[in-house]
Amino acid sequence: MRARECCGIVAINSKSSIAKKIFFGLKVIQHRGQEAAGIAVAKDMKITCVKSSGLVHEVFDKDTLERLEGNVGIGHVRYSTTGVKTADEAHPITATTSNGDIAICHNGEFVNAERVALEKKLSGYEGETDTEILARILVKELDTTSDPTRAISRTLSKLRGAYSLAILVGDRLFAARDPHGIRPLCLGRMKEGHVVASETPILDLLEAEFIRDLKPGEIVEVGNDLAKSFEMARPEHTGHCMFEYVYFSRPDNLLDGRLVYDVRKRIGQILARENETNADLVVPVPDSGRAHAAGFADESGLPLVEGLIKNRFVERTFILPEQREREIGVLLKLNPIRSLVEDKKIVLVDDSIIRGTTMKKIVNILKKAGTGKVHVRVGCPPIRHPCYLGIDMKTRDQFVANDRSVEEIREEIGADSLAYVSLEGLVEAIDYPKEELCLGCLTGEYPVEIDGEKLRRRERLEDFTEKG
Template structure:
């Protein structure tokens, strides 16, 4: 368990959350308006990426694509949706974990190869992408983007002489790291998940058709029923013959991303058999058991700490209150040209309720601290409201390592828990106490599945090997 109670304050002023990954959606549903259903599915996955969005649609003869920078609602209009017609579609919302935030890197990617047309949308990061790209370029491949997703497309195209499914099998043997893929051809929808199962991917039905998505909340949004998760190492092919499952690689040690449950996934989603909201509530209950703080009220940092705060309140018997209000109309980060405007930015997103907070000893629950910047501003905001004590409780262990599998958790020298002790972090955010959920407490929530998760950002145990060269001190991938 990790907790401390120091005294003085210090201010650090940088963003304080891991960045979203990406979201993918695919549908094979003759007789349905697959373009609009994909649009709605991407809306449900918008929390996974806000930089760009795209939809590719196939009608049996051709594949059409439209994509652009911005939110789903900004990229697509009614006319654009009307022009994309067919019975198969894939979609993507993106936050760039590899490749710059640029229109050429927006997905899906669409290519013409010997077998016809192929579109691909990818969630995750390849760890051997540098080696693969160099090998492909040495033998004549030309790349239009800087994403690792285009490397996957090139490998597929080079191995497609005996059909797309055979090419995918060969591709899965070559590539390493995290990938959940949805692939579209003129007449097929294909879903692929890496053999560790890093990134989520689920499968559902819509009438006689099929839907795949990063999270089950997208299936719910379009009226599809959840069947199961795509298994690690599995290819699922959906076409006029129905559904075919190909277990290409035996599932290696499962390494589902634990941060999906802590922060990234929507609370109403089911991922690998667990409801995200219920897991988060249990995190709060376990946290309360590990640290019985004496306080008057429990408040969440909305929305990331809400479920855990409710669990903490239930287990501790301390009343749950909404002491911070979130502005629901704040979207992507706006330009903040001065320090004064950066400080104001937190108050545009969150405001405190003085009547709830004044004179109280407060437990404030959030999911994590990455850099320690926003947390300090929120604590200062509570002090301004007359709060007597602020005890910061986090429903995750300290983040001390970078992620290489599709989440942007910053370089290790930017991670506050990698640089400072617990007491130093507590002083830097100005709290009276700082308490992290223990790793054992977190994993025990999952019972017999506790060994099925990637926890590298907490303990440095990378499922796909990561080397640390002595000459640089920086982590690199092998």
């Protein structure tokens, strides 16, 4: 398998042309993937697809959007996890069946795609992504039935993992969310049809009314006037990804009934409650730590000061795949306001620490600007385990927290003190029972069966103690 991805989806079925609407929708979720973008539209059972590597506005111009004629279509933004950046890997993935053309957009990751490909004797699958394998299985199923919902549910019943999907089968549009509800997907009503989207701010842009999130395990046929629903077998518990709340989603996203901004602010409040800090100011790492810092300032009574200024025209460093690109990215991205931080004891708040390289550089530039003390506070417990469910965190040695105590991490990033929100605090802020969340990258136990890893047990949170 070449690449796995965490991405964003927009799909629309309308009475009027939809390519531009999908284009604008993809721009709203550009943060979910910056390496490739694509749109497929269907007209008269024929699918036209344009996709390439690059940002949304680099892939599409007026001419390409005009070529995408049709009233039903799907779009995708993507980042790869292996550094391979070819247009072939961009979504939508298209194929031809005896029932017409199909196109697929996928956010998430199948953990057993290769095994299923082997069992089904799919030739040449070794070089394919998990979504390409899904497409091949779906093609086989569609060759045996004229009912696309049945073909999709049969296909998905063989695959395990995290998935939010938008699928065109001829002129018909389907959306599906995995039985654990790991990745987000919501449904909205437009003046002339329906929209399916990874995040609700797309609905705001399209002036669509929010209907609801897709239920875990739901397959929906999205028509002009109605959305027909089919439910797959569901596990006892969901496994919503905690990292969507902590980092990945936009703060104005309403995810499974929770405004992400509110969750992040609550995390900040709990972080302050758990870690009383002798400081003068709270400084957010822009933009990722803003809501957490607002909560920290609220709870602690310390003033919130924008001591770091962000260059808005540089990509998010975490999702740039090459180490060197990430390093340059940090230096391009942030500049401290010396007069605000000089000789001050500051609480520097960010959402999470993955590799630690970004935080180390931020601490360094603050120290160079004359900051008295830098107390780092983090809105996510130490990440020590890989994600197999659609976020680009694949190997343990990439994590600064791998085999390091909190004190050792503090030393590595050069901070005067370091504290993380507790696991219990994080769960309290997200406001789900812990067994309804995926906390796999924190605890090493996953809601989905993954070869070589532990399946989540019903252990008490206190059993996962922090090092140091």
